[in-house]
Amino acid sequence: MIKGSLYISLMLMLIVLLGCETDRSVEPDFKNYFVKYYGAGGNQQGVDLVVNADGTMLLLGNSRQGDIQRFFVTKIDSTGEILSSRFYGEAVSSAFPEVAVDIEPTFDGNYVVAVQKTIGPGDRDAKLLKISPDLNVLDSVVYTYPGDEELVSVTPLQLSGDGFLLTGSTTSILVSNPPDPSNLTDPFNFRLDANLDYLGPIESLWDVGGENGNNDKGIKIIEQGVNNFTMFMQANPQGDLHFFKAPIDASGNIGGTGSFVQISETGQSYQLSHARVNSGNGSVLLTGSTASGQVYFVVLNSQLQTSPDQHINRGNQRLNLSLAGKINGISSAPTKSGDYLLLANEEFLIGTQTRSRLVLVRLNFLGQILNSQVFGAEGTYEGAGVAELPNGKIVIIGTGTLGNQQKMMLIKVNSVGQFLN
Amino acid sequence: MRRLIDRRLLKSLWLTVSLLAMLAIPSLHAQDKCDPEVTLTLANDEFNAGHFYGLEAILKPCLETNTFTKEQRVRAYQLLTQTYLILENPLAAEDSYLKLLEANPEYVSSPDRDPIDVVYLSKKFTATPIFSWFAHAAGNVTMPRVITDHNVTPGSRQQYSIRPRWALGGGIIWNYNDRLTAELGLDFVNTSYGYFQDKIFTDDNLTMTEDQLALHMPLSVKYTYIRKGLSPYAYAGLSGSALLSANQNFLVVDRTPGETADEGFAEQTTELDIDVAFRRDVINRAAHVGAGFRWKYKLDYLFVDVRYSFGLNNVVRQDRLIRDYAVVGSDEPTFAAGYVDDFFRLDQAMISVGYIKPLYKPRKLKRARSTRGVLKDVKEQDND
Numbered sequence: 001m002i003k004g005s006l007y008i009s010l011m012l013m014l015i016v017l018l019g020c021e022t023d024r025s026v027e028p029d030f031k032n033y034f035v036k037y038y039g040a041g042g043n044q045q046g047v048d049l050v051v052n053a054d055g056t057m058l059l060l061g062n063s064r065q066g067d068i069q070r071f072f073v074t075k076i077d078s079t080g081e082i083l084s085s086r087f088y089g090e091a092v093s094s095a096f097p098e099v100a101v102d103i104e105p106t107f108d109g110n111y112v113v114a115v116q117k118t119i120g121p122g123d124r125d126a127k128l129l130k131i132s133p134d135l136n137v138l139d140s141v142v143y144t145y146p147g148d149e150e151l152v153s154v155t156p157l158q159l160s161g162d163g164f165l166l167t168g169s170t171t172s173i174l175v176s177n178p179p180d181p182s183n184l185t186d187p188f189n190f191r192l193d194a195n196l197d198y199l200g201p202i203e204s205l206w207d208v209g210g211e212n213g214n215n216d217k218g219i220k221i222i223e224q225g226v227n228n229f230t231m232f233m234q235a236n237p238q239g240d241l242h243f244f245k246a247p248i249d250a251s252g253n254i255g256g257t258g259s260f261v262q263i264s265e266t267g268q269s270y271q272l273s274h275a276r277v278n279s280g281n282g283s284v285l286l287t288g289s290t291a292s293g294q295v296y297f298v299v300l301n302s303q304l305q306t307s308p309d310q311h312i313n314r315g316n317q318r319l320n321l322s323l324a325g326k327i328n329g330i331s332s333a334p335t336k337s338g339d340y341l342l343l344a345n346e347e348f349l350i351g352t353q354t355r356s357r358l359v360l361v362r363l364n365f366l367g368q369i370l371n372s373q374v375f376g377a378e379g380t381y382e383g384a385g386v387a388e389l390p391n392g393k394i395v396i397i398g399t400g401t402l403g404n405q406q407k408m409m410l411i412k413v414n415s416v417g418q419f420l421n
Numbered sequence: 422m423r424r425l426i427d428r429r430l431l432k433s434l435w436l437t438v439s440l441l442a443m444l445a446i447p448s449l450h451a452q453d454k455c456d457p458e459v460t461l462t463l464a465n466d467e468f469n470a471g472h473f474y475g476l477e478a479i480l481k482p483c484l485e486t487n488t489f490t491k492e493q494r495v496r497a498y499q500l501l502t503q504t505y506l507i508l509e510n511p512l513a514a515e516d517s518y519l520k521l522l523e524a525n526p527e528y529v530s531s532p533d534r535d536p537i538d539v540v541y542l543s544k545k546f547t548a549t550p551i552f553s554w555f556a557h558a559a560g561n562v563t564m565p566r567v568i569t570d571h572n573v574t575p576g577s578r579q580q581y582s583i584r585p586r587w588a589l590g591g592g593i594i595w596n597y598n599d600r601l602t603a604e605l606g607l608d609f610v611n612t613s614y615g616y617f618q619d620k621i622f623t624d625d626n627l628t629m630t631e632d633q634l635a636l637h638m639p640l641s642v643k644y645t646y647i648r649k650g651l652s653p654y655a656y657a658g659l660s661g662s663a664l665l666s667a668n669q670n671f672l673v674v675d676r677t678p679g680e681t682a683d684e685g686f687a688e689q690t691t692e693l694d695i696d697v698a699f700r701r702d703v704i705n706r707a708a709h710v711g712a713g714f715r716w717k718y719k720l721d722y723l724f725v726d727v728r729y730s731f732g733l734n735n736v737v738r739q740d741r742l743i744r745d746y747a748v749v750g751s752d753e754p755t756f757a758a759g760y761v762d763d764f765f766r767l768d769q770a771m772i773s774v775g776y777i778k779p780l781y782k783p784r785k786l787k788r789a790r791s792t793r794g795v796l797k798d799v800k801e802q803d804n805d
Contacts, residue, residue, distance in 0.1 A: 020733045023568050026764050029739050030571040035755045037574050041623050041677065066677075082575045377756035402574075402759045403625065403673035404689040419743040419752075 031079035032393070033419045035375075037400060037407040038074050038082070041065050046397040046408035048103045050111060051387045056083065058111060059397055060103040061408035063087065069097035071115065073135050078389060080410060086135040088113075095120075098127065106130070106156045108194075110138060112164060114154035117142055126151040126166050128196050141196040147172025149188060153220045160227045160250070162194030167218030167231060187218030187233045189252050199252075213237040220275035221248065222284065230304060232275040232286060235260065240269040243286055243298060245306060263298055263306045264288075265317065270296050271328075278334035283312060285332045285340060293326030295319040295344045299367060313367025321359060321372055324348055335388045335415075338365045343386040343396060346374070358383040358398055360417045373417035380406065455483040457493050464500055473504045494524040499535070506538050514542060515785065522548040522783030526720065547786055549599055550779035555606075556591035557726065557775025563612040563633075565765040568735055571742075573759040574621045582615035584630065588771060590637070596779075600645050604656070608637040612769065621759065624676040624686060629760055631697070634665040639709060639730075655712040660730065662705045667698045671758040695754055699738070699745045700762060706733045707769070715777065722777035732766030739764070 038044070042065030050058040055078035062071045070089035076082055089098045095118075102114040115127040126149050129140040143149075143166070152168040169185040191199040213236030221231045227250035235244045243263035246254050254260075264270040269291040276285045282302030290296050297319060299312035308314060321327055325348030333341045342361040347354055357376035360383075364370055375381060379401030386396050392415045400409035414420055464479045480497045483489050489497060498521035505514035518539075521528055526548035530540045562583040572579065590608030597603065612633045619626040641658030671693045676686040711728035743761060744752040754760045 021568065021735045021766070023764075026568050026735050027739060028569060029742055029764075030569070030761060033743070034571075035573060035743060035752075035761070037622075037759055039622055041625070076575075080575065375752075375756070377750070377753040379757060381756065400756055402757070403675045403691045405625075405675045407574075407622070407759075418746070420740060 036080045039407045043406040044408045045399040049397040067093035071100035102153045116151045164192040165221040166190040169217035183214045234272040243272045261306045274331045287329040287332040289328045295329035316367030343383040455488045526781030548783040553594040553779040555777045557773040559588040559771045559773030561771040564768045568764040571761045577621040579618040584613035586611040604641045606639045628672040631669045633667045637662040651714045657710045728771045730769040735764045737762045
């Protein structure tokens with residue numbers, strides 16, 4: 001009996017021996033999905049990312065080590081391995097710190113980084129940095145302008161000749177005519193040529209019958225055709241903040257009275273965080289939040305029809321994510337399948353401390369929630385950008401708390417947001 | 422009438438006393454007669470005098486009452502075996518030899534000491550234990566053997582370290598023969614290993630320790646080179662193990678350099694503990710090799726053993742590498758400490774001391790050795 005058991009055990013053991021696992025038999029899962037931190041000593045924040053056609057990515061981040069504020073770009077392959085990395089800005093404490101806000105690929109194969117440069121107390125200016133694929137600086141210009149410019153995004157131009165459009169908000173009284181003390185901020189746009197030479201703005205841009213509000217900010221300018229641009233912004237002409245759009249001509253002029261068109265539904269206040277063109281069908285994805293702490297997401301068709309009942313995702317603009325905290329929509333991206341990826345941050349309290357987590361949501365073409373995933377641990381975990389990789393996997397750039405410090409964080413998950421193949 | 426009754430009563434009483442006396446006398450006689458050394462001397466004398474038929478009666482009282490010591494029982498059954506062989510009663514001879522082996526399982530007949538017919542008879546028998554059991558206590562060190570490396574913080578440097586722990590266990594040995602055995606064990610094993618990652622963003626570091634409890638079931642085939650005193654042995658085998666628990670402890674150290682070299686580093690630490698059993702395969706397998714020495718201790722053995730076990734499977738569950746979707750907070754090591762398990766196998770080195778208890782079983786061999794084989798052995802012993 002016992003002898004028989006020993007023989008059987010021996011045979012079973014021999015069978016399992018055949019299953020010896022090696023690097024050839026084990027799937028390279030951590031290349032297919034991962035969480036990785038990038039940066040240096042001190043605190044870093046993830047800001048934006050660019051996904052190249054070959055699967056490589058450029059990650060844009062800001063870094064603070066003591067009093068030294070710089071920004072950096074890290075180029076990685078699709079498995080998250082660093083190909084090259086470079087810090088920009090002065091490596092010593094500077095009275096003119098620089099904070100990066102956006103990175104975009106240019107149509108000549110390079111990249112452009114929008115940078116917020118502090119000139120003095122309450123005085124920030126826009127800076128544009130052009131870098132090569134191997135992260136070398138090709139050119140950079142600071143656009144000194146009266147008032148405080150909060151730079152939000154840069155748009156490389158293709159149809160209208162090489163160049164760039166910058167947008168954000170400004171406190172410059174020059175853009176109010178006559179100066180209006182109650183006007184806190186107005187959107188701005190700067191048009192630059194391929195050599196980063198300054199072609200605008202138009203100083204009377206926002207004096208259009210007082211249609212704009214007093215707390216307005218440009219979020220993104222998109223190029224719809226030759227010298228045909230649309231600015232997406234948040235504005236509060238009637239008190240509440242709303243998503244707005246406004247056409248811009250070749251000279252940077254607004255089309256005229258009635259050009260400011262509200263996009264979001266009336267009834268409460270909305271904050272626009274991100275706007276993006278779906279290059280596949282020309283639709284525009286607008287991501288933001290309601291004042292009550294819900295994600296507000298709008299998909300405009302290629303004609304940019306603004307009425308809520310003309311939104312592609314009509315009826316589903318407000319996302320009910322069934323999370324306890326306050327949800328801020330941060331970014332969105334189209335997918336090849338026609339779905340949308342939406343990135344949000346959830347803020348909640350643990351005791352008296354505010355914590356945050358990332359929320360990734362996949363929506364179908366009509367804006368209905370297909371699935372959602374939450375990422376993060378105890379601490380502050382915030383998303384900044386989301387994109388779909390050529391193989392359908394999803395990457396999220398953001399900031400995570402590693403130990404006691406903040407680091408730029410990249411999350412790669414499968415098409416339904418899971419750490420699975 | 423009354424006199425008749427009295428006489429009948431007296432007769433009954435007399436009969437009862439007589440019966441009791443008859444029952445008691447042999448026992449008293451036996452005890453009286455069983456002076457072990459005297460009995461054995463008498464039996465030897467009778468044997469030497471050729472009085473074989475009375476030997477059984479002489480020895481029987483002491484054998485039945487277990488008055489003999491073990492050594493005396495051996496001598497008694499030696500005499501009986503020889504006697505029955507002379508009396509051409511092979512069945513009784515074999516029975517006596519079996520009882521001799523029961524008295525001393527390690528008894529080996531020798532042509533120098535025993536008549537050749539006893540030597541021949543002895544070759545029909547063995548007392549080699551079919552099974553033995555063993556118990557041992559061990560110290561162990563566990564070493565992860567990395568299959569694929571996973572790094573949450575690119576550019577950092579990682580290394581594993583050993584942490585001595587313990588094991589207790591036992592098992593059963595099947596003795597194919599004196600030299601070749603198969604052993605099946607069951608060990609309760611406490612293991613631990615360390616992981617250190619530094620150069621995380623230049624100055625930070627991470628220390629992780631993992632403690633596991635598991636049941637190991639090693640199956641080995643062992644060859645023992647039998648010598649007087651120390652008998653060396655070597656073995657190889659496979660083992661399965663069932664993980665009972667696995668816990669990881671993390672210490673993240675953020676180090677911020679001061680403005681000048683004299684200021685050194687300002688350190689902030691973060692600690693967290695997490696049960697990671699969900700991230701481990703419950704059933705794991707390994708192959709092992711080992712060697713050691715055993716000492717004869719009375720009829721049993723003491724041993725010292727060294728074993729190295731090669732993990733065969735990746736112990737990390739691939740579908741739960743970062744997160745178990747059923748366990749809240751399972752991804753905390755990744756997000757908060759910047760740690761993800763490598764895929765690895767667990768190797769283990771173990772040194773143990775133990776005790777072997779052979780379960781001797783004197784028995785007649787199904788296939789006795791040939792006369793030629795016995796003669797060959799005898800000649801070899803003569804030559805030696």
